[in-house]
Amino acid sequence: MADTITLEVTRYHPGRDKEPGLQTYGVPLRKEWVILDALNYVKDRLDGSLTFRWSCRMGVCGSCGMMVNGEPKLTCATFLSDYAPGPVRVEPMKNFPILRDLVVDPSDFLVKLTKSKPWLIRKEERPLAEGEYLQTPEQLDTYKQFSMCINCMLCYAACPVYGLDPLFSGPAAIALAQRYNMDSRDQGADERMDILSQHDGIWGCTFVGDCTEVCPKNVDPAGAIQQYKLTATREWVKSFLMPWQGK
């Protein structure tokens, strides 16, 4: 194995650069290094001005998502040696505005996430004295997979529909809405439905499935969206057949 590998990294300094460009760095090619280690090597030894986000280094915080050779990846979980002999191209996540170098602006995702109300909604909270809301292992299993989402936004970087239509709610926000809809302790499905069943909510999805392929936590947002379409359609049929039940 060669002892160095070339990184091609996006550099962009708004106000100074007209558009993003690539800069190359030679870094040691170590078997145990992930892309994030290589970026940190650049930052520490070669060019302190390189800007990127990271935190936990163990696939939990969801901060270090970038495009590696054109694919959305958590750079802390992507080994450098898999790209030998290189070069490896590291770019900011697609479909998001670039703030600087490898850092993107997640505001649009955060607005959409908030709109899908990913928290437990109770019509009436039980008094504390009555104890916890109990849940069986079966009830937990119905939504557990979707609760693994770490908001890394790789699915948004992968989604061609989101790339074309920024109004689309997008994979993670819908998967997280579904995570709470399927939670036996939650009573907020109607509130979420009003938002998600709008045209821009779920219906823009054409089931490309790239979101599920790139998800580092195996969440299957594409599956969640199709489930949600079925639920929304069932509600639509119900409101059509029994309009007197309308809320």
Add this chain to the structure above:
Amino acid sequence: MSKRSNEPFLWLLFSAGGVVAAMLIPIQLFLFGLAFPLGWLDGPGYQSLLELVRHPLTRLYLFALCTLSLFHFAHRFRYTLYDGLQIKHLNELINTFCYGGAILGTAVTAYLLWIIP
């Protein structure tokens, strides 16, 4: 619940069409495209096939098979035009063309099944 979208209805037709097309059309194709013409199976004669098609249930089956498949096509093709060609701004024209085509196909299907002697 306030409904702001007619997408559920279109999606229902789309998914029903997908199921019907995926499950039944291969059987039709296998029987009438391969097995009968190649002599793997003894095909029904013209007269008995005509008898079969005359039966109201057969007509209903063929009607569902054709129209749902058409609506499946319409919905898929609409999004192919939206995203594939990136001409979503022409959505009214596209919707008229796609779903209008499916409605027209439905009318033709109904007519053809109706006039079977």
